[in-house]
Amino acid sequence: MATVRTIVLPHYPSYPIHVCMFKDVSNAAFLRSQLLEANPDFDYAFLDAAMILSPQHLLSAAFLALHCTQVARAKTRTAHSELVFRLHPNNNIGESYRKFGISDKTSALIAVKLALKPETTAQVVAEHLGEHVKGESADPGEALEHVGMWCDVGKVRKMYKLEGVGEPKKGKRGAIVNGNASDMDERKEMESVITGIITLKGS
């Protein structure tokens, strides 16, 4: 059984979001092949944990994926592919999967399941992923506060072109907003730009 945490987005109470994290994953190639085959049993967003900065980062994409699905304005086939697509600043689905999805070598993984049907419970997700993901389950935290623990901040910075944002010294002049910018402040500042970029994507 994998540790699963369930988040209920404000304004979308009927569609909980289940999140699992795994490290030292050894069968990423298998998981990816299931996605490629569009195996309905593997309808998840499998994300490279190095590319997820914070709960707000993940949830802004999740909200929009869910929202676009609900108002029938999704650009991709499923709510889960929409989530992966939404994370990328540009409009290329393949590129979104290459950068945010898992590769055959991924070892740190975040699995997201949007529960569009009531029978998709946390229990079902925990059992299914526990059985099929070969790796060590980690706790994302009650409010997903650990979801960014394997993030490669530099990679995320590059992805969203955030040179200088939240960086204490070498950044642009405006970056010295809070004086002593700790790692948390840096992530907060980056995140506040990223949620905007994700929202503006494609328009």
Next chain:
Amino acid sequence: MALPTDDNADTASSTSTYVHKLPEPFTTSDLVVLTQGAEGLVYRTTFLTPNTPCVLKYRPPKPYRHPTLDKRLTKARLLAEARVLVKCRREGLQVPAVLGGDWEDGWLALEWVDGRTVREVLDIWVHKLGMRARDGKPDETTGGASEGDVEAQKKEQEERLWEMMRKVGRAVGRLHEIGVCHGDLTTSNLMIRHERSTQPSSQPSTENVRPRGRQTVSTMREAAMNGEGPPQYPSADATSRSNEPEDLLEGAIVMIDFGLATQTVQDEDRAVDLYVLERAFTATHPAAEHLFQEAMRVYGETFKGAKKVLKRLADVRLRGRKRTMIG
């Protein structure tokens, strides 16, 4: 067109003649009305997580406008607002972050700024301390005693007010420097962020928010003069907030309401921004004119072309006067 008030906003049960249908997925049950202007409605709610407070700006369809044109206009304006906000955050400016939005449906979710508008804070200052109209110094008659330490205290309080104005000058200067003009730089579109020093973990919740009606500068001044006390504020967290005027002045200046903002580096646009700000300050209290000059002094030092903008401001001011003399 009758806009819904917070007690009849329920789309299903309302008796109002014209009621907005909230865009999906929002319902009145988890929104608190903050303001209802001509352009749209502003609510307080949560977004992404249950303890992330946010401002929801909704521009409902205008029944008197052609639907296609209306949709296109709404989309263009919301997009422009969101783009400017993201640009500002990239540059490290203090503006609300964009958390979400849907241009087709006319809404934008923005980071909640915990604090008060400069207008509210200035009104509290005018009310609580009293100020001589001519020079902006605390009024002797309201202050009472003329002891040395009382004087010193007043001086210190005064200094905080001047420091706040310097922060305003710096914030507007930075905005112009990155090539953005605000377009509606009033004192209600400038907020002072409340620094949460004691309880970093306490998150304001939606229940604690009292809805507040709109008040014009003149009604607020009237209320202040009649000693009716300051107006109601959407108190985010009553326990962690201070009503001490001094504390209200601490904290960063956050610019909000970029609905009319433009990306421009024209001196004329910048000068008009400053002119609007000047008018807003002087409308609050005659003494605010001196305060404004302090903001402009700092503005002038903020970026390379700022002094030129200040010269242009003199022209704009002159034109403004002529217009009011003729009109």
